[in-house]
Every structure is written in structure tokens, then in C-alpha cells.
Amino acid sequence: MSTTEKVVCVTGGAGYIASWLINLLLHRGYTVKATIRNTNDSRKTQHLLALEGAKERLHLFKADLLEEGSFDSIVDGCGAVFHTASPVVFSASDPQAEIVDPAVRGTLNVLKSCAKVPSIKRVVVTSSMAAVVLNGKPLTSGVVVDETWFSDPVFCEESKLWYVLSKTLAEKAAWEFAKEKRIDLVVMNPGHVIGPLLQPTVNLSVELILNFLNGTEEFPNASYGFVDVRDVARAHIQALENSSASGRYCIVGGVMHRPDMSKILHHLYPTLRLPEKCEDDKPAVVAHRISREKVEGLGVNFMPLEVSIKETVESLKEKGFLSF
Numbered sequence: 001m002s003t004t005e006k007v008v009c010v011t012g013g014a015g016y017i018a019s020w021l022i023n024l025l026l027h028r029g030y031t032v033k034a035t036i037r038n039t040n041d042s043r044k045t046q047h048l049l050a051l052e053g054a055k056e057r058l059h060l061f062k063a064d065l066l067e068e069g070s071f072d073s074i075v076d077g078c079g080a081v082f083h084t085a086s087p088v089v090f091s092a093s094d095p096q097a098e099i100v101d102p103a104v105r106g107t108l109n110v111l112k113s114c115a116k117v118p119s120i121k122r123v124v125v126t127s128s129m130a131a132v133v134l135n136g137k138p139l140t141s142g143v144v145v146d147e148t149w150f151s152d153p154v155f156c157e158e159s160k161l162w163y164v165l166s167k168t169l170a171e172k173a174a175w176e177f178a179k180e181k182r183i184d185l186v187v188m189n190p191g192h193v194i195g196p197l198l199q200p201t202v203n204l205s206v207e208l209i210l211n212f213l214n215g216t217e218e219f220p221n222a223s224y225g226f227v228d229v230r231d232v233a234r235a236h237i238q239a240l241e242n243s244s245a246s247g248r249y250c251i252v253g254g255v256m257h258r259p260d261m262s263k264i265l266h267h268l269y270p271t272l273r274l275p276e277k278c279e280d281d282k283p284a285v286v287a288h289r290i291s292r293e294k295v296e297g298l299g300v301n302f303m304p305l306e307v308s309i310k311e312t313v314e315s316l317k318e319k320g321f322l323s324f
Helices: 016-027 042-049 095-115 153-158 162-181 204-213 229-241 258-268 293-297 305-318
Strands: 007-011 031-036 058-062 080-083 122-126 185-190 192-194 223-228 247-251 254-257
Touching: 007 016, 016 031, 016 042, 016 229, 031 042, 042 058, 080 095, 080 229, 095 122, 095 162, 122 162, 122 229, 153 162, 162 185, 185 229, 192 204, 192 229, 192 305, 204 258, 204 305, 223 229, 223 305, 229 247, 247 293, 254 258, 258 305
Parallel strands: 007 031, 007 080, 031 058, 080 122, 122 185, 185 247, 192 223
Antiparallel strands: 223 254
16 A cells, blocks of 8 residues: 555544544554544544554644635545534524535535545545435335435425435535546445444434433334444445445444334343333334445444444443433
């Protein structure tokens, strides 16, 4: 591998997936240039600077997704870029300006910077299963979702699913731009990400488990496609290192209805009081399936969800968010 190929950039470096990605990249001997909105905020930097290999091979840079050219000098000299930064916000007074535009413009700004750098061999963008599954088709038993599915922007807008809309439009914009500029783009579509936290704050996907444990009376009648954050980070690295990787990859360890999660938590922590009542009397939403064939072809082996759930809870306890 040339020296350039061992230098990579990770945008949104302080995030949940990005922190684990940086951790694994450092373990594999990469030099990492990570971008952060505010490099003076120790809650965003401390856990990264404490990683093994960080002293020698991690460089933090301040960059703003909405500022065109903000990434030019940072991606210069890199062999690859992982674009993980995107606002994870579900409601806003002006959803277009606060959620949709930053996701789309941010992705295009990063790709514009990449298009100027001949040394960049591949760009891996973190999208989401949100950009895959919401097309108005019912997700019932027997349905198998795969990489050919795309969420429908019209359906998302009518349903006021702004985060889903932002991920869908950002991914579509990325594919169009990459095609036009001949960028070798691979897109990762993780489901609901759980697992231990490296960062000191609780992110929205782990908050789902935290809220569940913190005594809500009822659980939603919903199924979730869960995946361990470490599997997501490993899949990103496989997408870079495996030269035949192409297109998009659904990354979901398994789909689970909330009572199934309750059973696992009850088994792990018998004294816990968990919500036992569903919020509505409708039949339980039966879990659909998400194809793992393509991502397993990359060499990704999924951790058992029981392990991920246990380690999420233990991590929340260790960081002081749970006490039992």
C-alpha cells in the first residue's frame, strides 16, 4: 500500500459510528484526519485523543459541512474519505433548513472537495436504512428488504419524516454527483445502531434503549432493524479495503419487535421493571427481514444482538446514564 492509501479522512469524527471507525482504523495502522465542528470542545475530542495510536496517527481538524471548500485542504493527500457527518435530528421548526439542507449540501460539499483530489481512490458515505425502507410498502412478515429498495421522498415528505427525507435525498445527490465526477463511491446503510459508547454523550439510536429502561409505561408497536456499532465500523473498513465493493450495503444484524427486546433484557437483568404494555391494541407489527447477503459477501460477520444489547446497557451504566 502506498503511503497515501494509508491516510484517510473521517468526517463527523466525534460521532458514535465515526468514533468506532477511527478506533478500528488506528488499530489497522491508518493515519486518520478527522473533522469536527468544534475542536475546542473536549466532549468531542477527549475520547478520540485517548484512543490507542491517536498520539501518533490521529489529526483533528475543524470543518463546517455547510461551508463549501471547508474540506479541501483536509482531504488533500488522503487515499480515501469516510463521510459519516450528518445531522441526526428528528424535529425542527424549519425542517428543510435545519435537517434536509445540511444533509444534502454537507454531503455534496465533501464530495466536491474529494473530486479535486486525484489521490482519493474511494469515498465511503454513511447513509442509513432510513434511505432504504420507507417507500409506503408495508413491512410485514415475509417481506425481504434489500439494496434495490429506496425510500420515496414524496412519501417521506407527506409523512413529515424529515430525517428519513434528509438521508434519502443526501444519498441520491451523492450517487448523482459521483456518477458525474466519476468518483468511486460506496454507500453504507446501517439500521438502528446499538453497542458500547466511546463518546461521553448518548446519541439518539442508543437513547431508544435508555428510554426503554428508564421506565416508560408502554412500548411502541414497532419493529427495529438493529446492528452493533462495531459491525458497522468494520463494514466501512471492508468497503474500503475490498476492491470489489460497490454500490450500497444494508447493514442490519436482525429485526426485532420491542417485546423481543424486553425478553432479552428480562433474561439479562431479571430485577428490571420494563414496559409490558403496547401503546396500541393493533396486532403486533411482525418483523420483516433485511437481506444480509451482500454485506456478508464483503466479509462482515454480525455479532449476536443479545451481546450488543447487554454491552449497550453495561456501557450506559459505566458512563453514569443508568443506575441499577
